[in-house]
Amino acid sequence: MPPKSNLAHVMPLTSLKFLTAKANRADFVVDDLQLQIEAHAPGVYRLRCGAGTTLEERPAGKGRAPAAEMLLARPEAVGELAVSSIVHEGGQGWRLEQGDVALQISSSPMQFALYKGEHCVLRSEAEATLAREAEGDACVWQLSLELDCDEALCGLGETAGDLDRRGQYLVSDLPEMRVLPLAWSPRGWGLYVNAVGRVEHDLAHEHPDYYSVCVHDRVFDVFLFVGEPTEIFNQYSALTGRAGQPGLWPMGVWLEQGPQQSLEELGKTAGQFRAEGWALDAVRLAAPALCGFQADKPVYEWDAHRVADPRALVSGLQALNLQLAAPTFPGVLADTLLFQEWEDRGWLLIEDASGEAHRCAGNEYSGGKPFGLLDLTHKDVYKLWSERQRQWVDEGLGAPVCDAQYDIPDGITARSGEAGAALRTLYPLLARRALFDAVAGHKTPQEGVIFSNDLFPSVQRFPWQSGPRVTNDWAGLEHTLRTALSLGASGVPVQLHGLGSAHHATAGMTPELYVRWLAMNVFSANFAFQGAPGLLPGDFDDATRELVRHWLQWRYRLVPYVLGIVEDAVRTGLPVQRSMALSFPGDPLAHAWDTQYLLGPALLVAPVLQPGNEVKVYLPRGDAWWDLNTGWRYEGGTTWTVEAGLDTLPIFGREGHMLCLGPTAQHTGEFNSARILDEVWMFGMPEHSPVVMRNKIRVMQMQGSSYIKGLEGLRILPSEGLEVKRRGAEVRISRAR
CATH class of the missing domain: 2.60.40.1180 (Golgi alpha-mannosidase II)
Structure with a gap:
């Protein structure tokens, strides 16, 4: 776990003065900084704080839109604000109202409270609501919120543990922490930090009833939501973007190629599914990437070592009424002519110290070979890679598979200027958006899926999320369920479960566990069988095979209902699998289940x-x-x-x-x-x-x-x-x- 920010010398902002009010915004001066409070939408307040000039800046990066515009699907305010002055025991304050929702802010000390009617749903810390530490262009902000002793805090990304994130410390740009930016309470409030830099969520505070958010950015920019969790999800997804349509065939059952399974063996397995009457719609090929750039020119071709005849592969699957998903990655193999050419052209991510292209260690997608990452912040590189993926789709690919959330070290810079935490946040977003443009961008409405395990702000726009690789035992079943519920509680509508994992020993997968796992998967967004010995239906006895047939019949009968839920997510932001706290916020007993x-x-x-x-x-x-x-x-x-x-x-x-x-x-x-x-x-x-x-x-x-x-x-x-x-x-x- 990384060390927490040293904010011992951070200075709380204390002196608040009112400047002016507009139809949807009130401006204040806090110490020597400007604070803007905006009625962004009904039940949504936006708080921005910084030097007066920085709040008005909208600097465009080289070749792409500003980062803030990338994270927000609706940057303009659509709410209306009524501002009135109030006097209370502590002195002067102001009440900013939107119907029955109000944000009340006090001047000395600076403190705010959110109200729904007469009920206070959230209050900031009295002595240090907002603090700031600045050194040159670097700036760290700390927001401190009070929590009731029995108040749960949900969201904030993926977890295999308790859905209540109290007692945890999370850092946004560390891939292993699996953090997302939405936090909310069943008490009726939510918070979203609009930043591409590092954000630290401290719920392991030395005082257990405080929630501290540290934002590393020139501008402090947060959104506060008021309402039932379903209202919060609706406003959050309207603000940051909603999922595209998946289409019909991705709702069917999937079969994933095992790590040691050949294409010929995979084809035989798919044929057995058809012969046994086990429903199936798609196959997903294992790493390494099935397509890539040639060594000496930017031509995108199938890997001849894995697929000698791509047309035969696609037509063979089509004959079985199966769709194809296959892995790709946004890179160029190192020590090739194309790597050298694109390094000279500035199309790869660069190391600051040497000025040379950064070489990533080989991974499963590159076949273990080192590679350079395409600089997707460069509009020409982004366009080229997206167009090459579109070419692959036109040749028969149903869905690309791409995990691009690399742990990019500090000291690596993109052409647009992003580095460190900002680059780690933006890179998987750009990769997935380029793939979605390739698959669905030409359709109206946009329809298609990209499989990825990456998590980043606005991830919910790009379906679908791959499930974790879990152990093949009862703990693994609970693990995949909890990750789906925690992702749903963080704004991600869909997780595709695996029925076990081909990457772990299968000895613990008993017939009873296999059927129970399958039954849970049937009543989820969707799932995939694993192409590995001990994890396929044909590896079990006749009674288990018949139960597989029974549950797969249930799955296809449920498709109209489940796809209806996914389509509803496009309108409301609600997930397919909904936790008890999200669905029944007023029933605390339900939250324990x-x-x-x-x-x-x-x-x-x-x-x-x-x-x-x-x-x-x-x-x-x-x-x-x-x-x-x-x-x-x-x-x-x-x-x-x-x-x-x-x-x-x-x-x-x-x-x-x-x-x-x-x-x-x-x-x-x-x-x-x-x-x-x-x-x-x-x-x-x-x-x-x-x-x-x-x-x-x-x-x-x-x-x-x-x-x-x-x-x-x-x-x-x-x-x-x-x-x-x-x-x-x-x-x-x-x-x-």
Whole structure:
């Protein structure tokens, strides 16, 4: 763990004076600095502090947009602000209101508080709200916030541990820490630091009830959100960008090539899936990169040592109705003519001390060979690499795979001037954006996926996130689940799980664990089988193979619902797998059940994470819940022990919602786009329009009944005590008489 910033000599900013107010902004002077507080959107405040001239600067880097514009999808303010002067016991202050949301700031000492109505949801530290340490152009800011003793703080990136990040110390630009910039509390507030430099989140403070944020940047720039977590996610994703559409085929099941598995063996495995009736849509090839630049010219070609006939590979997969994902990386192999040419041209990242191109140690994508990183901050380099990936897509690639979050040392500089933490933050963003431009940029709406394990600000714009490489035991199952929930709690809508990992010993993967893991994966955003001995369905007994077939049928029936959740993420920023704290912020007891989750708005899933058939489940208060396996209704706020055989999973439908299911299929190409739905399950009287892929189904309430349009010809399974009456294109659900 790196040392914490030495802020012993940092000086708190204390003297606050009001300058002027505009329609959406109030300006203050704090000591000798300028502070701007902006109504960025309803329920969102932007606080910017710095020297007066730096706040107005918008310097463009060479060949690209400013970093701030890259991180914000909506930089302009759209809110309205009402400013009034107040007097309190400590002296003078000001109240900045947006409807029932207000930010109240005091002058001496400088302190702010956020209010929702009359309720204070967040307060800064009284003696040192904002402090600053400056030396030349270098500047460190420290924001100190008070936390209640029992208040959870969620978000801030990936973790395999507790979703409450209290007691942790996190640094944004260290790849191993897996940090993201959104923090939020179930109490009703959130914080986003808009910076590409280093940001330190200190929740392991010597005083346990403080949260300190240290920002290494010339300008202090943070956004404060007020509202329920779902409102915070909506505003955060509107501010920083939302995920693009994934399309239909990526929602199908994946097969990943094992590290030692040849293409011929992979083809035989895919053929076995088809022969056994195990549904499958795509294969993902293992590293090293399958395409790359030639040694002496910028021509992008398939690796002839791995793929002698690319057309035969693509056509063979197409014959099995399979799509192809393959690895790539933004580099040029060292000690080649092209490396020397691009080093001379300034198209590679440069070492400050020598002025020469930086040589990265070989990794799995480069086949272990050292390479130079393309300077993607240079517009010509960015364009060239994106166009070469587009060429590869045109030749049959369905999705690129690229992990570009390199631990770039200090002393490495890009053409645009970024170095150190800023370059470590921006580089994976540029790599993934270039790939998304190649895959989806020419489509309207933009549709496509890029697989990557990288984390960086605005990562949620570019689907999908690869899951971690976990151990093949019960701990590994819980690990992949917790990372998905923590990423979802940090604004990333989708994680693709692996069913085990081909990079770890498989001795611990028992048939029971394999089926439990598969069942959890089915009720997630998506997953991939691993092409390694001991991790494929064919490696197990007949009973296990039949259970695999059973769960894969469930998966494809769920595709319309899951893709509907992903499409909803494009509008709301909410993840597919939603933690209890995110879904039920007002039920503190639910937060303790942190391996349960909501799959979209309608289904509560309690994965089986240990051997045996008995599972304890907590059903959150405020709703009733319907057991999908028995049809029984349970009141919320209750705990139950349920029996779950290997062909079942504890899943409960939320009262007032519906689950729309599609047909069974072997791949998504069998779906009839004109009739994607097959069956509708009711959980009590319908009150909410269902989440369904590209379907217009609307629920209306009248005279104690629900009238639903859009269910023509579908089989409808009502809950106990309800009856269905069809009236032409309309379905009426009412109490049974």
